[in-house]
Amino acid sequence: MKIDVLTLFPEMFTGVFESSILKQAQEKELVHLNACDFRQYTDNKHLKVDDYPYGGGAGMVLRPQPLFDAVADLQTKTTKKPRVVLLCPQGEPYQQSKAEELSKEDHIVLLCGHYEGYDERIREYLVTDEISIGDYVLTGGEMAAMVVVDSVVRLLPGVLGNDESAKSDSFSTGLLEHPHYTRPADFRGMRVPDVLLSGHHAHIEEWRAKESLKRTWQRRPDLLEKKHLTAEEKKWLLQWEKEE
Incomplete structure (x- = not known):
């Protein structure tokens, strides 16, 4: 399995991906984990990935271009179209059944947002799933992405010492x-x-x-x-x- 996390703060995942079960799973080559800064895909010369919302209002909104181009680039590196998962408070409540479903995929891309929200076209035309880990708001999607990665990877055959444990x-x-x-x-x-x-x-x-x-x-x-x-x-x- 390959899991790509699109984030503005890839350094947040260093300790998580390089410790415990997730580290062992990568060493066994059962999963490839990658945290990618999607700022590198922006076409803005000032490296901005957000802008003011149409119609006014508080906060900034993530622009669609960087995320669309990032996902398109990641897709060229795999043979199958990935599940593209948006981490957001409006998503479906995350449950074990969803983790089990995602664990059967070959490639997952997790989108971590910040600011006031996402341009709606990201929801409509780019993502395949929206997930919320609880009825509360975080400063970004990184913590939620870590939860999803951990819960999915531990279900992969061979990751845990005893495969019966997850069952x-x-x-x-x-x-x-x-x-x-x-x-x-x-x-x-x-x-x-x-x-x-x-x-x-x-x-x-x-x-x-x-x-x-x-x-x-x-x-x-x-x-x-x-x-x-x-x-x-x-x-x-x-x-x-x-x-x-």
């Missing part, structure tokens, strides 16, 4: 993940649940499934509205509701 993550199954424990079994009087020490794999899997459902019910009940529940899971929910 059981919170949201991948439609539920929040079950609790985890490690050594010691008794830490200052706080004990690990006996079932996890039993060695009985069927009982352990049942406990994990039950705890995953319970945690989702307690913390994110909205997720259960989209989840097809088994008869056993409905029985567990009814029991917890009665106890509450």
Whole structure:
């Protein structure tokens, strides 16, 4: 996979791309990450990429020319047309299902904006997706791009030490993940649940499934509205509701 990030501040990505899982993924040649300053594509002699909005108003607006030319140049370096993703507060809420969808692409281009906004023609004629990582406003799209890159790359086969890890993550199954424990079994009087020490794999899997459902019910009940529940899971929910 190839991921290009078009930004005015490529230096922000140095530490992110050269650390931890993202660094290892590049060393294994599973992904190529590139942060590119799209200012270099502007046709303005003063290297401006923004201008005043038509009709007046506060703030500046990113001009279409630098981004259109940047994406066109990046497309010449790959055989398939990339997914062009705009990071903005107006985009669709980012979810694990979107990360899984993007992880199947060969080439993604992420657009990081600044100032008051983008020229609308960028939305209409250049991008294929618009993504928001939350209902709040950042000074630019860089932080959001980092979130998208990390969540997508970790899903690529071979990136994580155990490919099963991503499959059981919170949201991948439609539920929040079950609790985890490690050594010691008794830490200052706080004990690990006996079932996890039993060695009985069927009982352990049942406990994990039950705890995953319970945690989702307690913390994110909205997720259960989209989840097809088994008869056993409905029985567990009814029991917890009665106890509450």
